[in-house]
Amino acid sequence: MKTRFSFGAAASALVVALLAFGAQLGLRHFVGEKTLLSPDAVLAISFGVEALGLLAAGFVASFFGGLRSREQFVSALLLVPIAFGILFLVKPPSFSYDRFYADKPEMLVWALFVGASAFLLGLWGASAGLLIGAGKKPDLAFAYEIGIARTHLRLTRQTALMLLWIGLSVPGALFGAGILTDWHAGARDLTLWHKVGACAGLGSLALLIGYWIRTRVLNARLLPGQAKRRPATLVMTFISIAGVAVGVWALTVVLSVMSGFEADLKQKIIGTNAHAMLLKFTDDFSDWKTVIPTVRAVPDVVGATPFILNEVIIANNKGSPSGAELKGIDVASVGTVSELPKQVIAGDLAWVETPQNIPMTAVAPHAGVSDQLSGDDYQEYLDSTFGRRRDHPEEGSASKIDPSALTKMPGICVGKEMSHSLRIWVGDVISVITPLGEMGPTGPIPRQKAFRVACILYSGMYEYDSKFAYIALTEAQSFFRMKDNIVGLEMKFRDVDQARGVGRKVVAALKGFPFRSKDWADLNRNLFSALKLEKLAMAIILTFIVLVACFNILSTLIMLVLEKTKEISILKAMGARDASVMKIFVIEGVTIGSIGTAIGLMMGLASCSFVQRFGLRLDSDVYYISYLPVLVDAGQFALVACVSVCLTYLATLYPAIKASRLSPVDGLRED
């Protein structure tokens, strides 16, 4: 059947696509301006709306009958110059760098991109239209189509149970193995249900293997021809399900590990650095004591503490210098914004303000730390610092100085890595040198001061543990000659993800200028955008696995269509509509995809649980994380499932449309 070019279809597709494009631009503008949503969220929402609109454009076009690919192509072609014109008038910010306007080549690329997605998404939308018999009497029912699809897939109650058994056994066994490892290690958080679940999972896999062996043995005894033959398409169906499952599995596990890394990093950065900083455009922040109560009164602000930050050189008595960030902190309030007090592995944070309490003898590391830090590396570290202090205290320069002078020395806390490289322990003396000294005849003379180590900190971030040192705020003010001035306030909010919005509220409460706030995301923008980009790249690469699995589904369905030509013909002779035949094969493909996705998600979930429980060790020298971090994010799993099912739906379209266009007589000719 040749259909004529429909101007109505092309025009309506173009109008809807233009509306979608306009909605995208409008949303990006309005939502971006008016809300506190992150730029990524605004981008996702506006492009999501555009994509839905383009799908709708194809859907509308399908009401003029058929896929209408020619009309959609023409409308997409027309959309390109129109979109370019609109972009030219609107002057949107550049996509890659939002401080510049987009230039003409970029706008052209965008217009072409809009045209291409309009065509592809349009075809997709039109396929949905075909499915419901759009343009004629719509037919939303699919009862007998499901029945026929089920027989094609041999989905009887028995095979469904078998599939469920296989689908649950492997992840169940993985989950069980994880629990068993924990159980073996004597974990306390395991309930009876955990243990029962673990045994059930492992037992089910064992039963499955046993069943398989039994079937093989029984089959081996059969005479040739006695064995039940399975059609090739059934085997291919199983392979297709497995393909999708493996793709989804890989995707969820890798994304969960990357999320784990991101969350770990975020937690460490926020643990050391607070959620946001309140700074001033001027140098003078000596009114901080009056500012703090205002800041703390802002809703959603949990804590605020003053700080001073300067770069210095730290050297031990042997003179090996090391660059460092010296931070002056208020010990009383620092705990309200960061995890610093919890990061102490030896000594006491309070001793930076009360250095007379630092013991003359070597203090042992806190118990409980060894849980977190164990292994040969840690032992070597303790030997070179704590052991040295205990056995050779004189090397820490303690013996050369008068003990009464020692007690008057101010205290300093250093990170574990710094203490390692300088070979210092609590009680040792180090020199802090700042280049911001007084003017001498030859220029500024660096100023130097001796401090005694009050505590050792461990944050888990190599950069922080090797670079940061903490002293009392008053000590920092006098060392840097700042009088009562500070650099800024560190703040902690109720919800870290709202940092940007609450930061703005704080600045507003202080009447704006000269105050400004920088949240943790601003402060570490490069790091997190690199992580996000890496995650996106991984997601795209791994989606290709699912895509390949979809080609599997495609070929399985093509084989099925060839196998069932007669059946399709007889159904059509009985009055089945094209849309019904299409539904049958779409249902089959989506069922294969959904079963595969479900199994893949369970495998992913079980693997993540296994990795979490088993604790896969990492080389901490390389990653500075001793165990592979995993974060199971329900939203991420849902997104993977969505992408996978959508891709399998796309894979069904070609065979389904081919099948629906078969003429009834194709399969009825006697051969």
Added chain:
Amino acid sequence: MGEPIIGTQSISSAPALALLEARAVHKSYWLGQKEIHVLRGASFSLHAGEMASLVGPSGVGKSTFLHVIGTLDPATQGAVLFEGRDATAFSEEELARFRNETIGFVFQSHYLLPEFTALENAAMPALILRKPREEALAAAREVLQLVGLGHRIEHKPGELSGGEQQRVALARALVLRPRLLLADEPTGNLDEATGEGIHQLLTELNQKLGIAAIVVTHNQRLAERMPRRLRLHEGLVIDAA
């Protein structure tokens, strides 16, 4: 809802208009570059409730003719009128509906869906019409009784004999009480005695339900017994009565 599941349709509703009329139907196929002209202006008409046999040597185009008048295959030229309406002008949706409700097909092979029971197979046209499942199965049960298979409704086609399979196919063709039954050598794969039984059943049903039928057959003896005999010769339909 009010329409009866069983009952003869009023035959005398439009006496002037033929149930089915083929007007100068041409049909040709392309085999590569070679055109094969199968039907060369075949014309004939059939009245409601009429029963006819169609004979002719193998390869003369009997099946093609049946497909064309059954709207399964479009004619290259000419018109197929059903109660005066031109079926060649139907849209895909109208065609489907037309085949579903008005025509019943029986082929040489039964073409039953192997995974469904006889009952479900017979109910398929009703399910395609989106009748509720219970209603469709009830209608199928009734029509299976009619073809004498009331006791084997839960069997799958693989568990039925050739004659039984063809009876189920016949039940399937009749479940929606079509106006016209097109049978393409329904007994071609059966032994003589079983074939005889099927033919007898066809005749009975024609008389009982008033369904018009065209039966293609190679069996001269069976063809002779039909009230009307058609012959396809060189692409034309010749009334042999």
